[in-house]
Amino acid sequence: MRLKPSNAAISIVWSLFLLTSVNGQAVAGEIADTFKKLLSNPIVSRQIDLKQVGIRQPIGLNVQDSTKEFYLPVPPDVPLIDASLALDSHYMRPEGGRTTFIVSLDGYAVSSRSLSGDNGDASLSIGVDGSPRPNGFVRLGLKWSSIIDDNVCHDELAIGNIVQVMPSTTLSYSFDSSKINSLYTAWMALPQSVKILISGKSLSKDSYDSAWRIGVALERAGKDVSIISIPQQGDTVDLSELNIPQELLAIPAFAALSSGDTHTLSSPQEAAAFLLMSLAGGQADIALVDDALVTAIDQAFSNLADQVRTRDPEAEKVFTDLRKSQFSAIPTTKDAANSKAIHFGALAGRYAITIGSQAGGAASGLFDRFWRQTAVTSNLIANKVVRPTNGADNLSRSVFGSTSNTLDIIERGSWNAAFDLADVGVPGKVPGSVDLDLVVSPGASEVSPVVAVYLNDYLLGAKKMNAQGNREKLTAWIPAYALLPRNMLRVEFLRQRYYNGCKERPQAYPVAVLPSSRFNIKAGPEVNGFATLIGQLAGNTTLFVPQKWMSEASTSLPGLIRIASVSGIAPQTATLSSDTGAKSVKPEGPFIAFDTAVEGLTQRVDVQNDRLVLTEKDGSVLYDVTGLNNLAVVQVASGTKQPGLIYKTVGSDFLKVDEPFMWGRGTIAVIGKKGLLAQVDTNSDDDLFTTDEEHPLSLADPYSWFKHLPWITAVVVASFLLLLLRARSVRRRKEAKE
Template sequence: MKSSVTVSTGALHALVCGMSLLAFAPAFAATSTAAVPTGLSPLSQAISRLSADTRQQRVVELKDLGIDRPIILNASDARRELYLPVPADVPLTDATLQFDASYLNGEEGRNTLLLSLDGYPVRAMGLNAGEGDASVTLGVDKSARETGSVRLGIAWSSIISRIQCEDERAIGNVLRIAPDTRLSYSFDASQLHDLGAAWNALPGKPGILVAPGSLSSASYDAAWRLGVALERIGKQARIVPFPSVKDSIDLSGVSIPAELKQIPAFAALDGKGLHTLDDPAQIGALLMLGQTPAFNADLAVSDPALLKAVNESLDALQRQIQSLDAGANGAFNQWRERHVNGALNASGSDNVRLAMLGAHPLLMINQGAATKAIGLFSTAWNKLARTRQLTVGEEANMPLSDDGRVALTRLGGKPGSVDVLAKADWSASFPLGTVAYDGRVPVSAAVDVSAAPGASGTPPVASLFLNDYLIGAAQLTADGQKQRIEARIPRYALAAQNTVRVSFQRQPVSDLCRETPQAFPVSILPSSHVTLDKIGLDGDFSGMAARYAAGTQVVVPQGYLDRPASSLPHVIRIASASGVSPLRADLNVTTDAQSAISPDKAFLAFEVPVKGSDESLQVDAQGHLLIHHKEQTLLDLKSLNHLAALQVVESGSQHGMVYRILGGQGPNFERPVLLERGNVTVLGDNGPLTTFDAKDPTGSQMIDDDEPKGFDAWRKPSALWLIPAAVIGFIVLLLAGRRARRKRQ
């Protein structure tokens, strides 16, 4: 491909060590309670107050944790624990938990709600009206959490009033927990003593700060890799470009101290609504205040263009301060040393460091260190990040045994025991690319369980699901001994993102109301595993996820680098959904949008022509959406807005996927994209609108190869066909014998 600029991460399959996570800069020396020196001018005192204030405010909602629908509790004794992240080992201030919930009471009886924080009961309520509000505000103590989370315990009990010994549950008595339930708190950034604490402080939608204007290939490459890595741990990255002159900024939440308004840059920001920046000094003023979304970032891709923009804005602001009050220049230099210089003073090309940039702490990541920085997103690493300096290598490949087995504990599952009264679930989630890097894909699953005997003689049932497909089940011998559930994994059940779920169900027993139903333990054992093997990969989304595990060529046009704020969310969402590994991918930037690319390995192309590809979904010059199957047009629609198409194609001997925006604007993805089975999908703001297999619209390829096809069922009968065949043959012979006797008579 002649007209492209290639940025390669090199041999990413090997472990690479030697990336130092630098110690914190002096920016964290000041605390929010530091006294402001007296005897200074009003302007110097105002700047000193900004320098001393390192307080950070955070709001964590259930929606930020991926819970975007109400949680329903409707059993006679239902319990749920929710973990809300906070900075590890950092005291909290002004912390409150707003529990938003409502209830319905269809059956007369006693409903009780018990809330606890970190295992300590804090509020109990009787909710016995027909319906009502169960919301409550809880105070949260300021103690530092070593675990990096506030644990909210919810217990709901619903006992109906009439005597009913079979089952005291009522389907009309429910508690609804709203996704708006949230934890609000503040903390002192000077108390962030290590990178692990800063990592736990990341919100559910962390912002990635990038340079203003068009990005370099290296900077764009780092941003999409960090975004995909964040998606893999359940966080949705936001792209925050550093402001530049002529940008429009919303000043609705900006509050400017009166002493600072004598500076022209601050005075220009004293308003509400949209404001067009017309001076670099105004950007420096916004950076000092840190009250706008333009600087609400949690990570930053550090490249020369970003560092230059920061310095230019602060230099322009310093000139205005110098002209008004030469004495205030010292206070400004002190603020700059504490709040900026630590982020800009990089030593070496491969580093990740924690520093203040303006009013916010940031994880500063050099553009050449993104692949190594992905180690930050490992749960195992985060538990060890309790020092000021660490050396971290790149993520290792998933170790496989000689027979291709991978323990579910390596895929995110945590073995252990749970008490089951009626039903309980255990799950482990993993991207297909983490196990398929050598070409093998999961072909079978084995889950080892043990269950304690209960009061009922009915044995408990364990059901095994993969991506909500039931692939195996068994009644358990409840004697505390290991029992294995083995199941073959059908091809249609695999996806780019996979979830293995084991569901346990018991029969609760009450002896004529003299006994209260009790829960009994069941265990998932560490020997549970999936087995991988090399099979023929299909030309669909799951087949591409397996191919991407070995390496991917991500191709974007130059126009994507010119508008990173709008293009990077698309690249991040689609790359994550497709199973592209941020460690085993190369970014190719095409400078000629008209020249078709010729990939030399599995590829993911964004709005660039691909040589020799026969795309089933196309948009013609008149804006018509055409969906083809072989020589037949299945659908013809005029172009729609906020839509995009993602489809599997072939180019020569290589398989890949092509992403194209339909209409003038692409989708604004509100949540992670989950691809269903197929090879063509139309995407909207909320994800896939429709997904199908253009090469197999009847779905016949989902049927196993060993199943009879058409008349093969008659040519290759199974042994079961011998029974009706023998009966039919006997009847035919009997009728023939009767006709022969009648003729003789």
Template structure:
């Protein structure tokens, strides 16, 4: 009996041990994976992306100054729409001056919710703060930072509490840092709006095709139009130098020769394709951190060749790890590069980063799709865009809401501004130019009997102003747009000013709302286009030929930034332009429509600005030499020329090195501009060096002003005649008496 019990107990123990072993089999199977396989699996599962966006990335290069009694500013920092954020924080970098004492208060809010308030009473000091940002997904695609600054100096009877010595200074280094799961980013429209301030455009290595070059400059100009500055990233090639500073390589991957050779510091020259594949797999160097990519066969071949070489090294080292690498490649590379067709726009992973893959032939349609008119419909990871166009105005009126201006109400205590900006090429077409601004506003009544004033500015020129009837009803302000105020890029600003009132300090001054209404618009009319930059921007709005030499395609990293910056400044429409590549830079090109030419001779053209390879610059006006200077370098000239029956712009580099545009190029009135690293250095008009054509035709000229009789002389003459008649009547009455 005891023996049977012992046997039964032993069987149960063996069974329990077997069950325990079965339960542990997944653990043993996992442990059976090699360290290299486990490291690759971790890379496959890691889709976490870290981002940092600064105010300087949004084009805010100078500090923002807030003063007066009550100043408020809202700043929008882009994030992926509809995707939760992790480890998000906002570093508010600011300082203050308190020269006149009083009570200073700084309040910060995120998405409308107050999160920080502090009193600042020292003569000067630090006003910086670190704000935690909640994880919630934002459908708007931005984190809204609100800054409210209040400075009050108590004076007798409240004659004036404004203090010019009490100001807040917000630095461009203010930044939002966050991370998110790239696998949760689901549609191409959200990916477009979430692009960083300096997005990278990846192109094929070496000499790119004309189709890819054409697509890249169009993308770059479209990004400039929404306030972003593109970086051109040719895919790494052999003999390229890469910066390995800060590169973090998992220890298990160092067994692979390609990864081991990259485990250094500083710069290193790429010696074999497997190293390129390793860089793409890690995704930490700037060379592979793209946000958009031109999906052409040359780029796809370069990516596959690099990964094939890396896979060969893994195969020779650890055959069991090849399956893990194949899974990584299928999820992080092949899923994005497998799109077929010529009209595809796809959101995919390229290595570790989410990238918008755009077929060259679909670029124009994709840009129309990403515009404000259709972007809300781009709700898929892959789209086939058969057609997408922007609507044109048929009656010569363009609503400001279509140009990016958001109608709505703002509260005004003392002074507030509403503004919108637009390139001239986005509104001018068919020979039409903006000739009138029509702004519909309404204002609520305030405590003061003094009505608010609305002033209208175009490119900081005051073109109209009106005192408003503060009764909440619509009031229209119409202002003629003078030709000299137009530029290739225009900023229309409405400035509202109220008189703050306090009843002998018994009441606190309050802000009252004013609104810019959706019916506000600009009026276009057909007019004679001038031979200057604004006239060329109007011509470029419809159709343009862009001429570049073949050498530009051989060096896209250096030439594309020039083409993008100049085309954007000139007002070239990325939707209505054609690229022409000249194989021989010495042969003259013959344009048959408005054109923009880079470093090429133009047939039948006479240039006022002459440039040679030694950096010599000559500027002529008719038969007069205005300027002759040399040598110059890191400069370029841009001028309007006539070529037979066509008008266009010609860009030429001064000296051996072209400028590297760190700031946006802006073109004002004139037909010649000298460009440098910081944008436009000077603009002048060779057809009108004295500026006399700025004066209206009806104004008297020179000595004619003394010879031409003016009706103003009739005023004192009429007054004298009335006095004589009165005197004569008085004498007549005296004689009768």
């Protein structure tokens, strides 16, 4: 991705270089004053909608009493400026009755409306309190109530009365970036689409290694990642949003950028002018600092200063001060750049996080949710940061984060918690079952409540509860096919409504998921597809990357980051291996091979430039097509001693996957810009789902113990006979004594 300047950047640069004297000679002091004035208000504006936090389809509220909550991220502990919420929603009310739509922010009701008519617009725009949020979220709550009749015996399940909330619902706000005083706050304040600045198209192994680790950490935090590089002479750049002021055309580098949609940079000065405008417009959120980046920034200032000096020799000091004050995030000399430094500072008047070329692994651990709040300063040297290794056979519920324990349930309610496979903490092990400690209070109905457990929308099991207000345990087996790199556990509570002869309305009764709930972990299953491979890749995995990928880092990194992220790679502990000179590699542990031959691989995928050939398990050709491009094919390794993935680029261009996706059921996947396009399963049905001998009895047939009845009867009868013999023996001894 190339840098793209904004109109704000143009204004800054125009003001910086404006020549203000009658004779055409610039006054250096006025240039400096103008620049300082324009950069004295480092206000950053943001917009985040529901789509950016994962809500891609309209959300419907259509039961009698329905509630939804959404968490919209904002910089923690930083006041918001001019914050507002634009709720995009509409309603339908064909069944009549009384309807109420309540909107709340951070638990406080801010709007309550009674909606009438068959349908209409339920949108609103409302101001948001600018107080700092320590947790880093604005909590949006929606409550919909629809009552058809005051007679409680009437059927109130009015499924036609519905409010739909659209993914375009948007929170807009600004904040003063000078209020950010720690790396933790800076990380949490990153926009949804994060741009990583690298020194050029080609990177050293250390810098490439650091870049992909940071990219994966960002994707795990729910961000979209783009890679941008320092523009160079010969690059083609986008000028569609440029509007160079007439006064600035006196400088040749800017005059060359004044027209056209695209332009090929013909000189280092043009590249420097384009870089300065782009960075001043906030086109970099994270910078990967290595010697090449420091040199590129210094050289850009030097090249541009030469042209400015010809117009006004006194302006040279302005450029010197600019490099020191407004680019403080980037060291001024290569010797000052610490390869393990993580820093937060100014970058062209804006603020950015800079990460050293050998700090990527530690930074990905530092910004993981386990450690991120410890980053309380703006400048750190990170040698190593990883999660604690879990040596036990279980994981406490703490891996779920701070999820509320107790719910009030009338008819149905759910408790949700998310966790990563990396949270397991033991390479090669995965959650094998979950023990839930539950408390369900008695209700008015005599029908026992039911609890159902889901993982990633797979039903793991269900159980009737005694509901006496005491702790009850529900154990559910977790099949390998249900696991993903990031998982969602859902516990559904279902109660039977109670109607006391139409004399009272149903009331809510509490239920709770206790903190003593935990996962039981076990060794990962035998690899027979993407689903069973994920747990193996969450530990000390090796990424084999050819030198060509590092030579074209700006285009190869996006694909590598996306594949590593969806595969559950732990960026803190994985290893990057480049070309060794051998024709093929021999992995010594779990791996992903990017365009790299692997020794002993059973070939089911053959790629020859733009030709892709896929074969079945018996060797018959399944797919043979030529002329493909912007695709990749991924195969689960078979025939090798170590579990892994084989990634092959189809066509001449590196693939950039625009849409998030997850591996599904299969052993071969074809991937395009929109994600997963096709899957092939070369296993038999029996290979896909392995049985587990440790399937908990609590979720089996509740009467399954009857199959053991003959043995139980035999033991009881034998025990009874032994007691009779013992009693007879005692009686005989007593008679003998008498």
